[in-house]
Amino acid sequence: xxxxxxxxxxxxxxxxxxxxxxxxxxxxxxxxxxxxxxxxxxxxxxxxxxxxxxxxxxxxxxxxxxxxxxxxxxxxxxxxxxxxxxxxxxxxxxxxxxxxxxxxxxxxxxxxxxx
Numbered sequence: 001x002x003x004x005x006x007x008x009x010x011x012x013x014x015x016x017x018x019x020x021x022x023x024x025x026x027x028x029x030x031x032x033x034x035x036x037x038x039x040x041x042x043x044x045x046x047x048x049x050x051x052x053x054x055x056x057x058x059x060x061x062x063x064x065x066x067x068x069x070x071x072x073x074x075x076x077x078x079x080x081x082x083x084x085x086x087x088x089x090x091x092x093x094x095x096x097x098x099x100x101x102x103x104x105x106x107x108x109x110x111x112x113x114x115x
Contacts, residue, residue, distance in 0.1 A: 016045060025068050040068055043075070050086045060093035073101065 020041055021027070028038050044065045051061035064074055077100060078088040092100075 013045070016048060017041070020044060023066075023068065040071055043071060044068060046086055047090070050090065056094065057087075057090040060090045064089070064093055073104075077101075 017027070025040055025044065026038065027041060047057075047061040047064055051057040064071065067074070074093065075089060078085065078092055
Protein backbone atom coordinates (compact mmCIF):
# COMPACT_ATOMS: atom_id res chain seq x y z
CA UNK A 1 0.00 0.00 0.00
CA UNK A 2 2.85 2.40 0.81
CA UNK A 3 4.36 1.99 -2.65
CA UNK A 4 0.97 2.46 -4.33
CA UNK A 5 0.54 5.75 -2.47
CA UNK A 6 3.99 6.98 -3.49
CA UNK A 7 3.31 6.55 -7.21
CA UNK A 8 -0.43 7.22 -7.20
CA UNK A 9 -2.09 8.93 -10.14
CA UNK A 10 -5.66 8.96 -11.45
CA UNK A 11 -5.14 5.92 -13.71
CA UNK A 12 -4.56 3.79 -10.62
CA UNK A 13 -8.13 4.10 -9.29
CA UNK A 14 -9.08 0.67 -10.60
CA UNK A 15 -6.02 -0.88 -9.00
CA UNK A 16 -6.85 0.84 -5.73
CA UNK A 17 -10.39 -0.51 -5.86
CA UNK A 18 -8.97 -3.98 -6.48
CA UNK A 19 -6.67 -3.57 -3.45
CA UNK A 20 -9.69 -2.52 -1.38
CA UNK A 21 -11.49 -5.68 -2.56
CA UNK A 22 -8.52 -7.77 -1.43
CA UNK A 23 -8.51 -6.02 1.95
CA UNK A 24 -12.19 -6.79 2.39
CA UNK A 25 -13.45 -3.22 2.31
CA UNK A 26 -17.09 -3.59 1.24
CA UNK A 27 -18.25 -1.92 -1.95
CA UNK A 28 -21.85 -1.36 -0.91
CA UNK A 29 -24.08 1.25 -2.45
CA UNK A 30 -24.37 4.36 -0.34
CA UNK A 31 -27.95 5.25 0.58
CA UNK A 32 -27.47 8.86 -0.51
CA UNK A 33 -28.16 9.08 -4.25
CA UNK A 34 -25.53 11.80 -4.66
CA UNK A 35 -22.67 9.60 -3.48
CA UNK A 36 -21.24 7.16 -6.00
CA UNK A 37 -19.10 5.19 -3.54
CA UNK A 38 -19.61 4.14 -0.01
CA UNK A 39 -18.13 6.31 2.71
CA UNK A 40 -15.26 3.99 3.67
CA UNK A 41 -13.93 3.53 0.14
CA UNK A 42 -14.32 7.23 -0.59
CA UNK A 43 -12.36 8.23 2.53
CA UNK A 44 -9.64 5.64 1.84
CA UNK A 45 -9.28 6.80 -1.76
CA UNK A 46 -9.01 10.44 -0.66
CA UNK A 47 -6.41 9.53 1.96
CA UNK A 48 -4.34 7.93 -0.80
CA UNK A 49 -4.67 10.98 -3.05
CA UNK A 50 -3.57 13.34 -0.28
CA UNK A 51 -0.68 11.11 0.78
CA UNK A 52 0.46 10.96 -2.85
CA UNK A 53 0.81 14.74 -2.80
CA UNK A 54 2.56 14.97 0.58
CA UNK A 55 5.07 12.31 1.60
CA UNK A 56 4.68 12.95 5.34
CA UNK A 57 1.14 11.53 5.12
CA UNK A 58 2.08 8.17 3.56
CA UNK A 59 2.56 6.31 6.84
CA UNK A 60 -0.56 7.63 8.61
CA UNK A 61 -2.66 7.05 5.47
CA UNK A 62 -1.48 3.44 5.27
CA UNK A 63 -2.24 2.91 8.96
CA UNK A 64 -5.71 4.42 8.66
CA UNK A 65 -6.54 2.40 5.54
CA UNK A 66 -5.25 -0.81 7.06
CA UNK A 67 -7.52 -0.17 10.04
CA UNK A 68 -10.51 0.74 7.83
CA UNK A 69 -12.98 -1.09 10.08
CA UNK A 70 -12.36 1.55 12.77
CA UNK A 71 -12.14 4.52 10.39
CA UNK A 72 -15.12 6.31 11.93
CA UNK A 73 -13.36 6.18 15.32
CA UNK A 74 -10.36 7.94 13.82
CA UNK A 75 -12.39 10.58 11.98
CA UNK A 76 -14.49 11.42 15.06
CA UNK A 77 -11.77 13.66 16.51
CA UNK A 78 -11.52 15.85 13.42
CA UNK A 79 -15.02 15.83 12.00
CA UNK A 80 -17.67 18.49 12.31
CA UNK A 81 -21.24 17.37 11.74
CA UNK A 82 -21.00 15.03 8.75
CA UNK A 83 -17.69 16.11 7.21
CA UNK A 84 -14.04 16.39 8.11
CA UNK A 85 -10.85 17.69 6.55
CA UNK A 86 -8.34 15.06 5.48
CA UNK A 87 -5.18 17.00 6.34
CA UNK A 88 -6.14 17.40 10.03
CA UNK A 89 -7.06 13.70 10.15
CA UNK A 90 -3.64 12.71 8.83
CA UNK A 91 -1.86 15.29 11.03
CA UNK A 92 -3.66 14.05 14.12
CA UNK A 93 -2.83 10.45 13.30
CA UNK A 94 0.79 11.37 12.60
CA UNK A 95 1.31 13.48 15.73
CA UNK A 96 -0.48 11.72 18.51
CA UNK A 97 -3.97 10.60 17.66
CA UNK A 98 -3.06 7.04 18.60
CA UNK A 99 -2.52 8.15 22.20
CA UNK A 100 -5.78 10.13 22.24
CA UNK A 101 -7.67 7.19 20.76
CA UNK A 102 -6.27 4.81 23.38
CA UNK A 103 -7.29 7.25 26.14
CA UNK A 104 -10.82 7.34 24.70
CA UNK A 105 -11.01 3.55 24.71
CA UNK A 106 -9.79 3.43 28.31
CA UNK A 107 -12.45 5.98 29.34
CA UNK A 108 -15.13 3.87 27.64
CA UNK A 109 -13.91 0.75 29.44
CA UNK A 110 -13.98 2.62 32.75
CA UNK A 111 -17.55 3.81 32.10
CA UNK A 112 -18.64 0.29 31.19
CA UNK A 113 -17.09 -1.24 34.31
CA UNK A 114 -18.64 1.37 36.62
CA UNK A 115 -22.17 0.66 35.38
